[in-house]
Amino acid sequence: MLMTTKRSGLRVIPAPSLAELTSIRLGGEALARVRLENEADFAALPQTLRKLGGRPAVLGQGSNILAGEGKLPLVLLELDKSKREIRLLENGLDEALVEVSASMPLPFFLNSLAGMGLGGLDGLAGIPGQVGGAVAMNAGSFGQEIKDRLHGLRLFSPALGLITLEAEELETGYRHLGIPALEGTADGENWFVILNARFRCPKQKPEEIRARMRACLEQKRRSQPLDLPSAGCVFKNPPQAPAGKLLEECGFKGRILGGMAFSSLHANFLVNTGKGKSPEALKLIEEAREAVLAAKGVQMELEVRLWV
Numbered sequence: 001m002l003m004t005t006k007r008s009g010l011r012v013i014p015a016p017s018l019a020e021l022t023s024i025r026l027g028g029e030a031l032a033r034v035r036l037e038n039e040a041d042f043a044a045l046p047q048t049l050r051k052l053g054g055r056p057a058v059l060g061q062g063s064n065i066l067a068g069e070g071k072l073p074l075v076l077l078e079l080d081k082s083k084r085e086i087r088l089l090e091n092g093l094d095e096a097l098v099e100v101s102a103s104m105p106l107p108f109f110l111n112s113l114a115g116m117g118l119g120g121l122d123g124l125a126g127i128p129g130q131v132g133g134a135v136a137m138n139a140g141s142f143g144q145e146i147k148d149r150l151h152g153l154r155l156f157s158p159a160l161g162l163i164t165l166e167a168e169e170l171e172t173g174y175r176h177l178g179i180p181a182l183e184g185t186a187d188g189e190n191w192f193v194i195l196n197a198r199f200r201c202p203k204q205k206p207e208e209i210r211a212r213m214r215a216c217l218e219q220k221r222r223s224q225p226l227d228l229p230s231a232g233c234v235f236k237n238p239p240q241a242p243a244g245k246l247l248e249e250c251g252f253k254g255r256i257l258g259g260m261a262f263s264s265l266h267a268n269f270l271v272n273t274g275k276g277k278s279p280e281a282l283k284l285i286e287e288a289r290e291a292v293l294a295a296k297g298v299q300m301e302l303e304v305r306l307w308v
Helices: 039-052 106-115 131-136 206-223 243-249 278-296
Strands: 005-007 010-014 032-036 055-058 065-067 074-079 086-091 095-101 150-157 161-166 171-173 176-178 193-202 230-233 260-262 269-272 305-307
Touching (some): 010 039, 039 074, 065 278, 260 278
Antiparallel strands (some): 005 010, 171 176, 230 269
């Protein structure tokens, strides 16, 4: 029987299964899962982590994560998922500034923006996960990146405490978010959790925003394996060519190992065909990296996060 305990406002769930919590349906057991319901809970978080042991890992909706098997030295941090309010901070003639919880599902956020007549992020339609995860990896699609509209963040770090940062205080790049204020901090204290994010979005007609979102979704349905468990794109696109093109040219489109496979629709998507295991996934990834390096001279960089 699963027992949930509460420590100083935090809810601690022991031994959660990563196979049940990740979109690719792989992984063993973490040490614990810690639910944070409000900002006050973060004051007790460092002490809770010391008691539990292991290293913290932020769990959104489990997308973009490939976890290893067995017992993993991880403590999963989870924000309150009930917060789905978009706060209108400024309402100008041509644009608006909004604030949203990092735990809000990204599709819900994009649909809500469209209903408010706020665009600028419609190219991200079809990307799974939560707003916080999208910000943390600077998610992008169809020529748009979330950093393009990011105005600021509220986050927690053991080194900084609870802090609000403006966009110019962040370091953003291709699938990257850095916090310069954390540079030089001790190992074990340089991690952070995003609590909420602010976006400045242009005002547009809702029907036009939704039409662009539908077009993006339709294109993704035709080219991506949305019907199988997946962690999304495995590799970042290198400057030389799209990762999917390089993998396809090296014979990895549709490549199968046990219950794991590189999709026959899109070579940069690793899918679980039903009974896949993490070692199979990791072996396929390593084989792909070695093959692309040998054939193309390109060092492939992971986009998926490894939790091992």
